[in-house]
Amino acid sequence: MNIRVVLFAGALLFVAWIIARFIRTARYALYDKVVLITGGSRGLGLVLARHVCARGGKVALIARDPDELARAKADLVPRGGKVLTIECDLLDAGQIQSAVRQIIDRFGKIDILINNAGIIEVGPIEHMTPEDFERAMRVHFWAPFELISQIVPEMRIWGGGRIVNISSIGGKVAVPHLAPYSASKFALTGFSDALRAELARDNIYVTTVAPGMMRTGSHVNAKFKGRHDLEFAWFAASAGAPLISMNADRAARKILAACRRGQPSLTLTFAARLQVLANALFPNLTGYAMRLMNRFLPESAGTEGNQSRAGSEVRRLIPDWLTRSADKATARNNETKGKSL
Numbered sequence: 001m002n003i004r005v006v007l008f009a010g011a012l013l014f015v016a017w018i019i020a021r022f023i024r025t026a027r028y029a030l031y032d033k034v035v036l037i038t039g040g041s042r043g044l045g046l047v048l049a050r051h052v053c054a055r056g057g058k059v060a061l062i063a064r065d066p067d068e069l070a071r072a073k074a075d076l077v078p079r080g081g082k083v084l085t086i087e088c089d090l091l092d093a094g095q096i097q098s099a100v101r102q103i104i105d106r107f108g109k110i111d112i113l114i115n116n117a118g119i120i121e122v123g124p125i126e127h128m129t130p131e132d133f134e135r136a137m138r139v140h141f142w143a144p145f146e147l148i149s150q151i152v153p154e155m156r157i158w159g160g161g162r163i164v165n166i167s168s169i170g171g172k173v174a175v176p177h178l179a180p181y182s183a184s185k186f187a188l189t190g191f192s193d194a195l196r197a198e199l200a201r202d203n204i205y206v207t208t209v210a211p212g213m214m215r216t217g218s219h220v221n222a223k224f225k226g227r228h229d230l231e232f233a234w235f236a237a238s239a240g241a242p243l244i245s246m247n248a249d250r251a252a253r254k255i256l257a258a259c260r261r262g263q264p265s266l267t268l269t270f271a272a273r274l275q276v277l278a279n280a281l282f283p284n285l286t287g288y289a290m291r292l293m294n295r296f297l298p299e300s301a302g303t304e305g306n307q308s309r310a311g312s313e314v315r316r317l318i319p320d321w322l323t324r325s326a327d328k329a330t331a332r333n334n335e336t337k338g339k340s341l
Helices: 002-027 043-054 066-079 093-107 130-158 179-202 228-240 248-261 270-281 283-296 320-332
Strands: 034-038 058-063 082-087 112-115 161-166 204-211 213-215 245-247 265-268
Touching (some): 058 066, 066 082, 112 130, 161 179, 213 228, 213 248, 213 320, 228 245, 228 320, 248 265
Parallel strands (some): 034 112, 058 082, 161 204, 213 245
8 A cells, every 4th residue: 555655646746747847848938038059050059040940039149150150040030030140269258258248239138048069079099189179178168168157147137047058978978089079078067067056046047968979960070080081981970870869950859948947957869868877877887888999990090190181071981871861961950061160
């Protein structure tokens, strides 16, 4: 009898939790909200902006390439939202401050900040330089830090807001041949999780997102070192694999739903969640598995491997069918002629 009571109480709590999540999401509609998205001119950032516009929100996109921004705006305006695009180099704190001020001057406030911009450099540690690590830290950690520092005081005045930090599964479990990326994403994950507790008293909800592989089309703009063509082959095949990667539209819907709920954390793809769980429960076994994985990755190259090349510039060694879904996303998500931010 006691077991039945416990099970019944547990079921009631679960139902209450589901209802509370639904109510919280319904109350925080995206209509008329001002959403700042970094790296919003292409890839996941652009897909997120499409969903915001479709729900009547206002989007401010900051990115470095003016041509990409122009194409993104032409894509978004017919979808019904108000769009502001600002050319901004996230490596420059002064440009970030100016961009934030322009957005507030135009829209009056910023309800949601989505730190999405990122760079990916793939290759053996032997070819990675201190400059590679510094650049990754400046984009993935210091740029979000600067944006949050500028926007949080304003959010306090407006009575609250939402911050979404797009980290990575590489910010929870380090992956071979992605050392600068993983190191900087670990920093963003820690910062984001620390902020969450401290900003809650100000009605500012922070969501840390850890995506696995996503079919955004960004593999052509990722940078590769070492044996460039072989590094691109394994990375592009993984980015388009249906069993371990996620469609960008589905990912964007989940991210925005988590943002509206004020959900603390979101890990995307079953494979990524399994990897996080395995690392938490069996860290030594995960370490051995990563060693084994590294044996199948390309070895370092000569001095030529020190050069960084975009995926669009390297020779393709794998059949087109392995990257077909990722390549379709490249054209759909404005990745074809972009720069690294």
